[in-house]
Amino acid sequence: MNYVIIIPARFASSRFPGKPLERIGGKPMIAHVIERAKRTAAARVVVATDDDRIAAVVKAHATEVILTDPNHPSGTDRLAEAARLLGLEDSQIVVNVQGDEPLVEPENIHQVAECLARHDDAAIATLCTPIRHEGDWQDPNVVKVVRAQNEQALYFSRAPIPWPRDAMRHQLKDNRVYAHARRHIGLYAYRMRWLQKIADLSPTPLEMTEQLEQLRVMEHGMKIVVSEASKEPGPGVDTPEDLKRVSAILAGT
Numbered sequence: 001m002n003y004v005i006i007i008p009a010r011f012a013s014s015r016f017p018g019k020p021l022e023r024i025g026g027k028p029m030i031a032h033v034i035e036r037a038k039r040t041a042a043a044r045v046v047v048a049t050d051d052d053r054i055a056a057v058v059k060a061h062a063t064e065v066i067l068t069d070p071n072h073p074s075g076t077d078r079l080a081e082a083a084r085l086l087g088l089e090d091s092q093i094v095v096n097v098q099g100d101e102p103l104v105e106p107e108n109i110h111q112v113a114e115c116l117a118r119h120d121d122a123a124i125a126t127l128c129t130p131i132r133h134e135g136d137w138q139d140p141n142v143v144k145v146v147r148a149q150n151e152q153a154l155y156f157s158r159a160p161i162p163w164p165r166d167a168m169r170h171q172l173k174d175n176r177v178y179a180h181a182r183r184h185i186g187l188y189a190y191r192m193r194w195l196q197k198i199a200d201l202s203p204t205p206l207e208m209t210e211q212l213e214q215l216r217v218m219e220h221g222m223k224i225v226v227s228e229a230s231k232e233p234g235p236g237v238d239t240p241e242d243l244k245r246v247s248a249i250l251a252g253t
Contacts, residue, residue, distance in 0.1 A: 002092070020049075033098075093189055107231050112188065
């Protein structure tokens with residue numbers, strides 16, 4: 001199986017500007033992501049950025065970097081531009097590893113590429129993990145997914161799904177309520193020929209309702225497959241508080 005990892009890393013962020021350059025354990029955050037990506041079987045690891053400062057750090061870590069348009073409305077658009085500029089073939093599998101995931105598991109990166117390789121008719125593969133706390137099941141910031149027995153995604157939602165009608169009717173408060181719930185992990189593998197089409201799609205009603213970009217793909221009739229992650233993922237970095245938490249994890253404290 002042959003796959004390429006592209007790591008989108010933009011400087012601008014409404015909640016945390018410049019976060020790819022923030023230092024964790026003496027190294028920029030983007031360096032941690034690169035190191036974990038290189039521990040996979042990927043044929044190529046490339047960082048796609050809109051900022052010369054990030055590009056300089058990436059080059060200092062002996063990694064390929066490509067400069068992309070700073071005005072992309074989404075990470076998918078940045079990924080599609082980078083893949084196009086790299087001249088990847090239509091059959092190429094591209095794994096999108098976010099630049100703010102310094103704890104990303106190399107095993108999960110390989111797994112999502114392998115999942116897509118198993119499903120010739122799928123446009124995208126992604127991962128999920130069991131929900132272990134009712135608070136996460138109820139939290140709209142935790143995206144849930146339900147899937148068919150063949151791993152095909154049926155729906156993604158911020159709502160608590162699947163909804164256990166009888167358990168809720170009897171107001172059960174144990175883990176039977178969310179026993180079959182799965183949390184979506186934002187690690188994606190794309191087939192190149194589909195990635196370019198996805199970037200050109202118009203927003204759809206369900207996407208705008210839930211504010212979940214993957215619903216656009218499904219509403220346009222494309223197939224997403226979802227495997228259960230072989231390793232529990234660590235937290236990403238969206239805020240300075242997240243950075244402190246990740247720093248403590250990496251420091252073993």
